[in-house]
Amino acid sequence: MHHFIAESYFDVVTNVNDTWARVKALPNYREEFGVALFRRMFEVAPDAWTVFPWGRGNKNDEDMFKNPEFLKFARRFTEMLDMAIDMLGPDMELVEEQLTDIGIMHSRVGVVPRHYPLMGACLIDTLADKLGPETFTRRHRDAWGATFQFMSTTMLQGAFDDMKRKLEGGGKKNGGSMRHSVL
Numbered sequence: 111m112h113h114f115i116a117e118s119y120f121d122v123v124t125n126v127n128d129t130w131a132r133v134k135a136l137p138n139y140r141e142e143f144g145v146a147l148f149r150r151m152f153e154v155a156p157d158a159w160t161v162f163p164w165g166r167g168n169k170n171d172e173d174m175f176k177n178p179e180f181l182k183f184a185r186r187f188t189e190m191l192d193m194a195i196d197m198l199g200p201d202m203e204l205v206e207e208q209l210t211d212i213g214i215m216h217s218r219v220g221v222v223p224r225h226y227p228l229m230g231a232c233l234i235d236t237l238a239d240k241l242g243p244e245t246f247t248r249r250h251r252d253a254w255g256a257t258f259q260f261m262s263t264t265m266l267q268g269a270f271d272d273m274k275r276k277l278e279g280g281g282k283k284n285g286g287s288m289r290h291s292v293l
């Protein structure tokens with residue numbers, strides 16, 4: 111029984127790694143993937159623009175997608191996914207700690223819980239789009255769904271704990287230490 115469960119978790123990680131390796135083989139994948147993902151994201155969540163420093167005061171127009179700050183962020187975001195995927199498996203404690211901190215930073219810049227499932231759906235649609243249905247099958251979709259669920263739950267846990275500490279008047283965790291706290 112335990113063996114069966116361990117095997118299915120292994121499958122999830124394998125499926126995510128396999129599909130991600132294929133994305134990484136695409137030309138200029140960092141920028142292309144990040145841009146495609148955020149194009150979708152801003153379509154389904156137009157308000158999400160406002161949480162990005164380079165998005166404030168702008169409309170969801172083509173100029174924005176050429177903004178060097180946006181392109182830089184799109185590349186960084188893909189790199190971050192890359193890192194998180196690399197970390198899946200061997201040392202979950204480390205990845206959980208980092209996601210918790212990233213979650214706190216996100217709540218401070220104005221990312222709201224609703225944005226997470228939207229981002230998850232956009233991520234999966236972007237993968238499906240880039241890889242095609244032959245490569246990105248139902249089980250890959252499920253594996254990514256479970257993985258994104260884990261990442262966003264861990265990030266939100268960090269954000270909620272941070273809020274709780276504040277409400278209780280406790281000390282701040284990582285106050286001001288994230289590079290991009292803008293609010």
Ligand code: HEM
Pocket residue numbers: 158161162163183186187190194212216219221222225226229258261262265289290291292
């Ligand atoms: C599992 C989901 C997510 C992960 C793992 C993640 C990860 C990250 C990381 C690592 C950074 C820091 C990049 C850097 O400074 O080098 C970042 C920045 C940021 N993320 Fe996310 N993110 C996620 C979801 C979201 C969502 C849903 C939104 C909102 C629409 C969002 C908005 C932002 C913003 C506004 C920044 C700061 C941008 C800047 O200062 O240039 N993220 N994210």
